[in-house]
Amino acid sequence: MRQEKNETKNESKQELQTTRAAKSERVAKSKNSGSVKVIPLGGLGQIGMNMTVIEYEDTMIVIDCGLAFPSEDMLGIDLVIPDITYLKNNIDKLKGFVITHGHEDHIGALPYVLREINAPVYGTKLTIALIENKLKEHNMLKTTKRKVVKHGQSINLGCFRIEFIKTNHSIADACAIAVFTPAGTILHTGDFKIDYTPVFGEPADLQRFAELGKKGVLAMMCESTNAMRPGFTMSERTVGKTFDAIFAEHKNNRIIVATFASNVDRVQQVINSAYKYGRKVVIEGRSMVNVIGTASELGYIDIPEGTLIDIEHLRNYAPEQTVLITTGSQGESLAALSRMASSLHKKVTIMPNDVVILSSTPIPGNEKAVARVVNELSMKGAEVISQDTHVSGHACQEEIKLMYSLIHPKYALPVHGEYRHLMAQKGIAESMGIPKENILIMAAGDVVELSEESIRQTGRVQAGSVLVDGLGVGDVGNIVLRDRQNLAQNGIIVVVLTLERYTNQLLAGPDIVSRGFVYVREAESLMDEAKAVVDNALYDCLDRHVSDWSKIKNVIRDSLSEFLWKKMKRNPMILPIIMEV
Numbered sequence: 249m250r251q252e253k254n255e256t257k258n259e260s261k262q263e264l265q266t267t268r269a270a271k272s273e274r275v276a277k278s279k280n281s282g283s284v285k286v287i288p289l290g291g292l293g294q295i296g297m298n299m300t301v302i303e304y305e306d307t308m309i310v311i312d313c314g315l316a317f318p319s320e321d322m323l324g325i326d327l328v329i330p331d332i333t334y335l336k337n338n339i340d341k342l343k344g345f346v347i348t349h350g351h352e353d354h355i356g357a358l359p360y361v362l363r364e365i366n367a368p369v370y371g372t373k374l375t376i377a378l379i380e381n382k383l384k385e386h387n388m389l390k391t392t393k394r395k396v397v398k399h400g401q402s403i404n405l406g407c408f409r410i411e412f413i414k415t416n417h418s419i420a421d422a423c424a425i426a427v428f429t430p431a432g433t434i435l436h437t438g439d440f441k442i443d444y445t446p447v448f449g450e451p452a453d454l455q456r457f458a459e460l461g462k463k464g465v466l467a468m469m470c471e472s473t474n475a476m477r478p479g480f481t482m483s484e485r486t487v488g489k490t491f492d493a494i495f496a497e498h499k500n501n502r503i504i505v506a507t508f509a510s511n512v513d514r515v516q517q518v519i520n521s522a523y524k525y526g527r528k529v530v531i532e533g534r535s536m537v538n539v540i541g542t543a544s545e546l547g548y549i550d551i552p553e554g555t556l557i558d559i560e561h562l563r564n565y566a567p568e569q570t571v572l573i574t575t576g577s578q579g580e581s582l583a584a585l586s587r588m589a590s591s592l593h594k595k596v597t598i599m600p601n602d603v604v605i606l607s608s609t610p611i612p613g614n615e616k617a618v619a620r621v622v623n624e625l626s627m628k629g630a631e632v633i634s635q636d637t638h639v640s641g642h643a644c645q646e647e648i649k650l651m652y653s654l655i656h657p658k659y660a661l662p663v664h665g666e667y668r669h670l671m672a673q674k675g676i677a678e679s680m681g682i683p684k685e686n687i688l689i690m691a692a693g694d695v696v697e698l699s700e701e702s703i704r705q706t707g708r709v710q711a712g713s714v715l716v717d718g719l720g721v722g723d724v725g726n727i728v729l730r731d732r733q734n735l736a737q738n739g740i741i742v743v744v745l746t747l748e749r750y751t752n753q754l755l756a757g758p759d760i761v762s763r764g765f766v767y768v769r770e771a772e773s774l775m776d777e778a779k780a781v782v783d784n785a786l787y788d789c790l791d792r793h794v795s796d797w798s799k800i801k802n803v804i805r806d807s808l809s810e811f812l813w814k815k816m817k818r819n820p821m822i823l824p825i826i827m828e829v
Contacts, residue, residue: 283699284431286467286661289711290314290330292692293667295612296353297713299330300436300469300663304429307406308341310367311425311436312348315356316713327716329357330692334709335365343405347371348438349422350378351510359386360716368393370403372412372421377542378510399423399453414453416443418484418641419510420548424457431699432466435655439471439664441481441640442647447488447513448548457654467698468657472665473642475672480646482639487607488517490636495521498603501631502567503527504596506577506585507607509535511641512543514607515573519551522571528557532596533575533584540573559595572596577608579617586617589624600629607637612666645676652680659703660687661696734821739764741812743782743804743824754790755829758782758804765820774815781811797826 284304291298296316302309318325335342344367348354358369359382369379369392376396383389397403399414399421409428416422417439425436435457444451474481495503507514515531522529529551531540543549562570576585585604587593598604604625610618622632643651652660660682662673670689677687688703690696693711697704745757760779785807789800801824808822 282431283697283702284429284434284466286434286469286690286696286698287334287709288663288690288692288694289332289334289709290316290692291353291664292670292690295473295666297328297330297357298354298664299357301334302408302427302429302434303338303341304407304431306341307343307408308338309343309405309408309410309427310335310345311427312354312438313345313356313358313361314351314353315716316353318715325715327356328713329360329716331710331712331714332361332364334711335361339365341406342367343408344368344370346405346410346425347375347379348425348436349417349419350375351417351419351439354439355379355382359383359388360714362388362392366391368395370395370397370410372397372399372423374419374421374512374543374546374548377546378539381538381542400456413456414450415440416446416452416484416641417441418508418513420448420512420543426460429466432658433460433464434467434469434698435460435465435657436469436663437471437643437651439473439642440647440651441643442650443481443483445483445485447484447516454650454654457651461655465655465657466700467659467661467703468652468655469661469663470648470651470673470677471642472662472669472673474640474644475648475662475665475669475676477640477644478646479644481642481644484513484517484639487514487637487639488520491517491521491605492524494603494605494633494637495525495527499525500568501601501603502570502572502599503603503605504572504574504585504588504598504630505605505607506574507638508577509533509539509575511607512539512549515540516549518571518573518607519549519555523552523555527569527571528565529555530557530559530562530570530572531574532559532572536573536575536584562595567599567601576621577606577618578611578614579619579621581617586621589621589628598625598628598630602628602630604630604632605637606632606634609638609640645672648673648676649680652677652682657682658686658700659698661690662687663690734819735764738818738820739766740821740823741765741778741808743808743822744827745786745825746827746829749828754786758786762820765818766816777815778808778811781807800824800826 287301289299289301294316296314298312298314300311316328318328347369358379373396376394380389383392397412399412402409402411407430411426413424413426415424415438422438424438424440427434442452505518519529531537540549544551574584576583580586588596588598625632660677662670674687674689678684686703688696693708694705695707695709697706740763742761744759746755748755760775782804785804789803794800804824805822812818
């Protein structure tokens with residue numbers, strides 16, 4: 249009896265072992281099976297608007313959801329966000345948004361996108377807090393699911409396991425994202441630099457990157473913003489030493505520091521220097537107040553008691569006892585520093601003894617705006633300092649090489665940057681021994697399929713820019729922009745006339761109204777000639793019994809346009825209006 253029991257037990261054990269072996273074999277087979285899709289929807293060929301889809305069968309995640317700021321030719325546009333048509337068409341697959349850090353070019357589009365696609369958002373503590381500030385402004389806090397993830401922690405979304413790995417950047421709580429897919433591991437570096445002596449928190453988790461590299465990484469998506477710059481990016485702490493030197497040298501001056509609102513570590517160093525030299529600190533600029541308030545609540549910035557004062561109390565202190573930390577380092581017309589420079593700020597007036605520190609580098613395209621602000625400040629007698637007062641938050645060539653040497657990816661997919669930056673990243677990857685055929689320069693909308701055997705572009709999805717103007721999202725397109733550019737460059741002429749119903753008899757007009765074309769009072773003879781041209785065109789139509797108003801409008805428009813081009817070599821927008829009585 250006992251022998252039978254033992255035999256049964258052994259048989260059960262053998263069955264269990266066989267089942268386990270079969271299961272592990274299935275897992276091993278499925279581990280590197282099929283191909284995973286990488287689909288960038290923004291952040292390539294441009295600075296900003298970072299957004300990347302990673303998809304495997306019925307699982308899809310989105311890494312980052314950023315905006316871009318409008319270029320000079322986008323008249324009246326406030327923001328530019330990615331086209332999310334592909335996400336809408338595959339909403340049943342989408343498991344969530346995974347965010348690398350809290351900069352606008354990585355989180356700014358979330359309120360607009362989440363209106364259309366309500367999916368959970370995952371990020372580190374400060375990142376989620378900054379996202380919540382945005383959602384609060386858009387009344388979306390209750391409808392959006394947020395989840396705070398710690399560095400080193402993993403979450404499961406569909407068939408993906410996603411790990412958040414500590415990196416350094418110009419904002420706290422930045423991380424790289426490792427996505428463990430059935431086809432292999434994909435590492436997205438996010439924006440990063442290697443800072444061995446960060447102002448807040450720990451250095452980047454290089455040990456974890458090395459462990460991933462040993463286990464094998466299918467592809468690395470590495471940021472390319474500074475890929476053209478040789479060497480290493482300086483540590484954030486070096487700026488603190490410069491601030492100390494400036495504060496020591498200018499003990500009898502008021503100091504105004506302009507920097508990015510999100511650069512909490514930079515603000516911390518200004519506060520450290522201010523406290524050391526016994527100065528009171530005022531934080532000015534809406535975005536700066538919001539970010540520093542959030543960072544302070546979460547313990548990401550240490551402000552000694554009694555150091556911070558309200559701007560209303562500024563007049564109670566001598567100028568040399570105060571420091572202003574403000575927005576506007578990029579010359580933005582509505583930011584606090586620009587308003588101070590143009591004497592439009594209600595609380596702060598620039599004085600001849602002031603020292604203004606520009607603690608940033610102009611973003612490509614902002615150079616003119618920054619130069620304008622510097623000129624205005626200098627004309628008011630302020631001293632402007634910008635030398636050695638900023639370090640980048642992005643990895644230079646040697647740090648990118650370090651990342652490649654730790655990760656050893658099979659494939660390289662450069663991201664985050666203009667085309668020249670992506671090409672520089674490609675050159676670095678090649679120099680680190682990655683075969684040329686294993687490096688792919690992507691464009692927004694490309695569908696790239698990766699497997700152990702191959703990397704290839706297999707198609708394209710709809711991608712591009714959606715323009716935000718006020719409360720309108722996507723209602724301004726190329727045609728409206730073209731009209732705005734035409735109006736800005738050439739002005740408008742409105743021709744108004746009144747016709748009698750049924751008979752088409754001219755009852756009033758034609759009157760010509762001009763805006764942005766010529767100053768009418770100084771060009772009366774030109775307007776008289778233009779009126780005569782319109783009269784001739786109109787009477788020609790009426791004599792020929794043309795009753796179709798659209799044809800009458802076209803004849804007036806063509807005749808007047810031809811006359812003005814011959815006379816002035818200008819091509820204003822001409823708008824004929826016919827009223828019926």
